[in-house]
Amino acid sequence: MQEYIIQINFINCPGLGYKIFQITEQHHIDKIAMEVIPNYGMVIQFQCDSPMQVQKFVADLRELENIQSVTFRSQMPYKEKEHKLRTILNSVSEGVLAIDGEGEISHINQVACKIFNCTPDEVVGLPVEKLLGKNPSILETLQLGHTYRLKERKMQKDGKMIQFLFSSVPVKNDQGEIIGAVLTVQDLHQVKNILLRSDKTRSLITFNDIVYQSPRMARLITVAKTVAKSSSTILLRGESGTGKELFATALHTGSLRFENPFIAINCTALTDTLLESELFGYEEGAFTGAAKGGKKGLFEQADNGTLFLDEIGDISQRLQVQLLRVLQEGTIRRVGGSKEIAVDVRIIAAIHRNLEELIFLGKFREDLYYRLNVIPLVLLPLRERSEDIPLLAQHLIRKICTKLNKPEMYLAKESAALLMEQEWPGNVRQLENTLERLINLTDAAEIRSDHLLAWADITACSHRAKNISRNEQALQIEIPLEGEWPSLKEIVASIEKEVIMQVLEKYPSSRSAGQVLGVSNTTILNKIRAYKI
Numbered sequence: 001m002q003e004y005i006i007q008i009n010f011i012n013c014p015g016l017g018y019k020i021f022q023i024t025e026q027h028h029i030d031k032i033a034m035e036v037i038p039n040y041g042m043v044i045q046f047q048c049d050s051p052m053q054v055q056k057f058v059a060d061l062r063e064l065e066n067i068q069s070v071t072f073r074s075q076m077p078y079k080e081k082e083h084k085l086r087t088i089l090n091s092v093s094e095g096v097l098a099i100d101g102e103g104e105i106s107h108i109n110q111v112a113c114k115i116f117n118c119t120p121d122e123v124v125g126l127p128v129e130k131l132l133g134k135n136p137s138i139l140e141t142l143q144l145g146h147t148y149r150l151k152e153r154k155m156q157k158d159g160k161m162i163q164f165l166f167s168s169v170p171v172k173n174d175q176g177e178i179i180g181a182v183l184t185v186q187d188l189h190q191v192k193n194i195l196l197r198s199d200k201t202r203s204l205i206t207f208n209d210i211v212y213q214s215p216r217m218a219r220l221i222t223v224a225k226t227v228a229k230s231s232s233t234i235l236l237r238g239e240s241g242t243g244k245e246l247f248a249t250a251l252h253t254g255s256l257r258f259e260n261p262f263i264a265i266n267c268t269a270l271t272d273t274l275l276e277s278e279l280f281g282y283e284e285g286a287f288t289g290a291a292k293g294g295k296k297g298l299f300e301q302a303d304n305g306t307l308f309l310d311e312i313g314d315i316s317q318r319l320q321v322q323l324l325r326v327l328q329e330g331t332i333r334r335v336g337g338s339k340e341i342a343v344d345v346r347i348i349a350a351i352h353r354n355l356e357e358l359i360f361l362g363k364f365r366e367d368l369y370y371r372l373n374v375i376p377l378v379l380l381p382l383r384e385r386s387e388d389i390p391l392l393a394q395h396l397i398r399k400i401c402t403k404l405n406k407p408e409m410y411l412a413k414e415s416a417a418l419l420m421e422q423e424w425p426g427n428v429r430q431l432e433n434t435l436e437r438l439i440n441l442t443d444a445a446e447i448r449s450d451h452l453l454a455w456a457d458i459t460a461c462s463h464r465a466k467n468i469s470r471n472e473q474a475l476q477i478e479i480p481l482e483g484e485w486p487s488l489k490e491i492v493a494s495i496e497k498e499v500i501m502q503v504l505e506k507y508p509s510s511r512s513a514g515q516v517l518g519v520s521n522t523t524i525l526n527k528i529r530a531y532k533i
Ligand SMILES: Nc1ncnc2c1ncn2[C@@H]1O[C@H](COP(=O)(O)OP(=O)(O)OP(=O)(O)O)[C@@H](O)[C@H]1O
Pocket: 209, 210, 211, 212, 238, 239, 240, 241, 242, 243, 244, 245, 246, 247, 310, 352, 392, 395, 428, 429, 432
């Protein structure tokens, strides 16, 4: 028997489904699956051994009133969606595992399979504990809605120790009920290799690798090229994905230290104690598991070179004190050791958060801030230099096509305009990821706007238009029809809180929110505290 899939498009009207069903019965159609496309269609998968019978069946369907077309297709829509989802999941570089409301594995991508040494066929449909062991955190996410970010975990599987970093978030339906959870995982050994690398290719990155067109970036590069030559500490500020690490590498290459190591470490990716021993090293016997003969820390390894401390705002108070000592005295002490070791390391630190706010909240030491903020370089978010986008996007497309071994694709003019209109909260990294997903999913030589709209989470309405409509939104306050009215002071306070929250959503730093609202940075910080925003 041959299998067929047909798609029936119709103008929705009562009783039509029943008539279609009747015709399938009259032709003795052996249905395998049916799927309704809400409001305009239906797809039927069936088997039949006579092509003539199929022709008659289709002809009869086409005769029905309100039927617009009956066409053959190669796959059921749900299979097509599943295939697209699998392609997307497999195109990301992190491991992804999803569970349904029962705690059973519904999806797993290739990277997660590699980390957990399994195949999708072996684990999809299994309770997640069978793969991750007893009480995995993802079940807490499912049951209690807890989210986790970059937690470290070790587990034994098939006699092998697997060490990974994971994050997990609940999946909610429109009513806000938890219906599943997603876990993303990274192999810790690989992460360490990435974080702690000082590879040769990096040192080849220069200011020429930074793509830009905007005058503001041009000015920043001119300043950066000048300050690269000195040994002073540099603080790179800017939202996530704006190119801070790229700048740090170019600064090192442009310095007199370019032949010596450049070592980068992300301060959020490791636990406090792990970060301490990675930075300062340790002596033999400093703790259980410490390697024989001790270990050099990154400060020692980067001697005469550059150490890039990414996400510096997240280090603990304890490590802040130790870092301050290195910056003041130029010496380090290994964990468990008493000897001061002199190091000559240039520090480039990066932060995407508002350091002044962290100081105000007592989370960051002011003395360390002054030591780090010797030369601040601020990288603007992409939405504030959208002139950079066309050139940057074409550069990224070239890079991705080379990586994926595909012929170079080109960005149509209207696509560049569409990309320029987007908000890009994740900046260049988000643009890069969006383009990579798109390039994975299409083979067209030219990336047109319909590709972007269909595949890349791109919306046709510009962020400027979105902002206008947001500004036009009226603030809602509840005035009770019966009982006591709130006092005017309370009403004003609730409006003030709402306004500040809305402005902070768009301008996340207290300084820029203050500028928008015409008040000082401190006023905003005080209000944040008072209203517990
Ligand atoms: N101007 C640019 N030209 C070319 N590539 C860029 C540019 N800016 C950023 N990129 C690329 O975008 C990606 C993200 O940049 P990078 O990792 O340097 O950002 P970041 O600010 O350090 O991010 P995070 O704060 O999340 O660590 C990288 O692949 C980087 O090479």
